[in-house]
Amino acid sequence: MYFSCNVSFASLPVFLPTILTGMGYSNINAQGLTAPPYFLSFIFCILTTYIADRTKQRGLMIIFLSLVGGTGYIILATVQSTGVRYFAIFLAAAGIFPAISNILPWVLNNQGTDTKRGTGIAILQMVGQCGPVLGTRLYPSNEGPFYVKGMAVCSAFMFFNALLALILRQYLAWQNKQADIREAAVTTAMEGDEKAGVVAVENEGFGYRNIL
Numbered sequence: 001m002y003f004s005c006n007v008s009f010a011s012l013p014v015f016l017p018t019i020l021t022g023m024g025y026s027n028i029n030a031q032g033l034t035a036p037p038y039f040l041s042f043i044f045c046i047l048t049t050y051i052a053d054r055t056k057q058r059g060l061m062i063i064f065l066s067l068v069g070g071t072g073y074i075i076l077a078t079v080q081s082t083g084v085r086y087f088a089i090f091l092a093a094a095g096i097f098p099a100i101s102n103i104l105p106w107v108l109n110n111q112g113t114d115t116k117r118g119t120g121i122a123i124l125q126m127v128g129q130c131g132p133v134l135g136t137r138l139y140p141s142n143e144g145p146f147y148v149k150g151m152a153v154c155s156a157f158m159f160f161n162a163l164l165a166l167i168l169r170q171y172l173a174w175q176n177k178q179a180d181i182r183e184a185a186v187t188t189a190m191e192g193d194e195k196a197g198v199v200a201v202e203n204e205g206f207g208y209r210n211i212l
Contacts, residue, residue: 001062001168002103002124004161006131007138008069008096008154015139015147016089022145024082033086037093044098049105056211058106059169062099063162069095070158077151095158109211110172172210179209 016037020030048065052058072091079085107124111117138150183206 001161001164002100002128003131004157004164005066005096005100005103006128007135007157008073008092009100010132010135011138011150011154012089012092012096014136015150018139018144019076019089019147020086022147037090040090041093041097044094045101048098049101052102052105058102058109059165059172059212062102062106062165063169065095065099065102066158066162066165067095069099070155070162071095073151073155073158077146077148077155080146092154099158099161106211112205112208169212172212176209176212183207 016034017027017030020033021027025033044065048061052061069092072088072093072095075088076085076092079088104121104124107120108117111120135154138153139147143149186206
């Protein structure tokens with residue numbers, strides 16, 4: 001998921017001024033017009049992570065954001081109208097950056113020990129940071145000004161990210177149900193023996209559940 005988002009994440013900031021220049025704006029104006037989409041994505045980063053924390057539904061938030069970002073890239077790949085394409089940049093920025101802001105804590109939320117959290121974030125970075133290697137090569141100058149192939153690839157990765165988030169969320173929900181079954185068995189068999197219950201539910205501790 002982090003790799004998929006990073007393909008789009010790396011390409012948008014690098015080539016956004018080029019994309020805007022291709023829409024007919026001067027270099028100075030193109031640089032200035034990159035600011036509003038980034039500001040919107042900043043607001044969405046704060047808002048969506050807060051909502052996900054409060055509702056404990058980070059997976060659904062990532063799915064929603066990935067669909068928003070993917071839709072923005074579809075518009076960029078298929079529409080040539082300047083106003084519509086600029087609006088699509090807002091959708092792309094409001095989907096990609098907040099999606100990453102939710103993926104990172106989702107990894108940490110669902111690791112039951114400090115060792116797992118440290119290992120998980122290291123693996124995430126090693127795999128995910130390969131995404132920019134692809135993302136920064138999707139916009140060769142000979143495909144301008146619309147860069148249809150690059151936009152289509154980024155859109156595909158964002159929709160793929162939504163699918164992965166849905167699959168992972170279902171798997172984590174299944175793990176939670178299995179934990180419910182194990183703890184119910186422990187409670188029944190060891191009623192009144194709190195220590196036995198804690199030891200019996202792996203190393204995350206009694207009552208640990210994944211954040212969906």
